[in-house]
Amino acid sequence: MTVCEYKPGLEGVPATQSGISYVDGQQGILEYRGISIEELALKSTFLETSYLLIWGGLPTKPELEEFEYEIRHHRRLKYRIRDMMKCFPERGHPMDALQACAAALGLFYSKRALDDPTYIQNAVVRLLAKIPTMVAAFQLMRKGNDPVQPCDDLDYAANFLYMLNEREPDPLAARIFDICLTLHAEHTINASTFSAMVTASTLTDPYAVVASAVGTLAGPLHGGANEEVIDMLQQIGSVENVRPFVDECITRKSRIMGFGHRVYKVKDPRATILQKLAEQLFAKFGRDEYYDIALELEQVISEKLAHKGVYPNVDFYSGLVYRKLGIPTDLFTPVFAIARVAGWLAHWKEQLEANRIFRPTQIYTGRRNQAYTPLAERP
Numbered sequence: 357m358t359v360c361e362y363k364p365g366l367e368g369v370p371a372t373q374s375g376i377s378y379v380d381g382q383q384g385i386l387e388y389r390g391i392s393i394e395e396l397a398l399k400s401t402f403l404e405t406s407y408l409l410i411w412g413g414l415p416t417k418p419e420l421e422e423f424e425y426e427i428r429h430h431r432r433l434k435y436r437i438r439d440m441m442k443c444f445p446e447r448g449h450p451m452d453a454l455q456a457c458a459a460a461l462g463l464f465y466s467k468r469a470l471d472d473p474t475y476i477q478n479a480v481v482r483l484l485a486k487i488p489t490m491v492a493a494f495q496l497m498r499k500g501n502d503p504v505q506p507c508d509d510l511d512y513a514a515n516f517l518y519m520l521n522e523r524e525p526d527p528l529a530a531r532i533f534d535i536c537l538t539l540h541a542e543h544t545i546n547a548s549t550f551s552a553m554v555t556a557s558t559l560t561d562p563y564a565v566v567a568s569a570v571g572t573l574a575g576p577l578h579g580g581a582n583e584e585v586i587d588m589l590q591q592i593g594s595v596e597n598v599r600p601f602v603d604e605c606i607t608r609k610s611r612i613m614g615f616g617h618r619v620y621k622v623k624d625p626r627a628t629i630l631q632k633l634a635e636q637l638f639a640k641f642g643r644d645e646y647y648d649i650a651l652e653l654e655q656v657i658s659e660k661l662a663h664k665g666v667y668p669n670v671d672f673y674s675g676l677v678y679r680k681l682g683i684p685t686d687l688f689t690p691v692f693a694i695a696r697v698a699g700w701l702a703h704w705k706e707q708l709e710a711n712r713i714f715r716p717t718q719i720y721t722g723r724r725n726q727a728y729t730p731l732a733e734r735p
């Protein structure tokens with residue numbers, strides 16, 4: 357066997373072949389199935405984009421209507437899942453709740469008929485339909501309220517905001533949230549997607565695939581960064597404090613949240629779109645107190661870290677948008693998960709089409725041929 361050079365974090369190592377999304381990190385290009393993210397954000401919807409990602413092409417009108425109809429009618433949670441959620445600690449992180457609920461779906465639909473197109477279709481519909489309901493239900497239940505039932509008259513994005521905030525959202529807010537979901541739906545082989553693919557490659561059920569990906573997305577170096585951005589802006593506190601804050605981070609070699617990316621060495625195209633969405637929301641509903649700090653931070657970092665390719669990533673402006681939509685900070689990552697389910701499912705399907713179990717190798721750095729020392733003789 358050829359021995360390859362070890363790359364920490366598998367940086368630059370191709371782990372799959374994929375036709376789902378394309379990134380050019382030098383030019384700031386992101387495409388889903390060949391269509392630019394800018395065009396999809398402007399012209400598509402999250403569910404149409406999900407169809408594109410998962411089934412490989414844009415749907416016809418009847419195909420889209422059927423897909424939307426199916427999802428609309430599978431949004432409700434089983435009572436047993438809601439009962440299970442009642443046992444969760446209110447102070448637990450919503451990502452942990454979501455991971456448990458996604459895995460629990462597998463208890464109800466564990467047939468694992470991975471060669472049956474109907475099973476695949478049903479799993480796609482159930483996961484896309486129920487994940488938002490789980491996130492909203494946990495939010496209400498941890499406040500001691502009953503979850504709000506999904507509203508069949510509302511589309512995907514509007515229904516989530518309705519279930520979360522217990523009132524119908526403003527149409528601009530709902531449209532902007534739908535665009536946010538589109539922007540977060542897919543991003544090549546990032547950590548959570550890789551996790552989904554590894555899990556998928558064992559031919560386990562899709563609920564386990566999504567649950568493993570949710571667990572991976574939860575970390576602060578991945579999806580969890582957008583929560584930390586808001587904490588950081590709050591901690592900075594004022595525009596005047598930005599420069600000393602950045603200097604201190606550079607001196608201490610600490611990471612500035614919402615900046616830097618393994619692939620993008622320019623401003624993430626999703627950050628550019630999100631910034632414009634944030635401005636639209638501020639124009640209608642009032643400016644966020646942290647926006648000026650964010651602008652100054654971007655400016656100072658472009659002066660001091662651009663030479664290292666450190667620019668705003670998708671997480672930098674998404675938190676400001678979510679705050680304006682009434683989404684609590686610790687739901688930012690679950691909201692990311694709602695969107696990314698589409699990408700995970702697309703990669704799950706693609707993995708099944710040409711499956712080989714992931715089983716990389718390692719370079720052993722430990723000791724060998726050691727004698728066993730009995731407990732009584734150890735120092």
Ligand code: CMC
Pocket residue numbers: 546576577578579580581610611612613614615616617618619661664666669670671
């Ligand atoms: N703040 C300060 N310096 C940074 C940052 C940052 N956020 N990101 C990278 N750098 C510097 C880093 O110190 C290094 O400098 P040097 O060469 O002098 O050691 C150089 O830029 C290259 O960084 P790297 O560590 O090789 O980059 P990486 O590809 O391993 O890390 C990253 C990528 C996303 C983990 C990292 O940029 C980071 O920790 N960012 C903050 C967390 C964050 O915003 N995460 C969200 C990522 S995007 C959404 C997602 O994938 O979920």
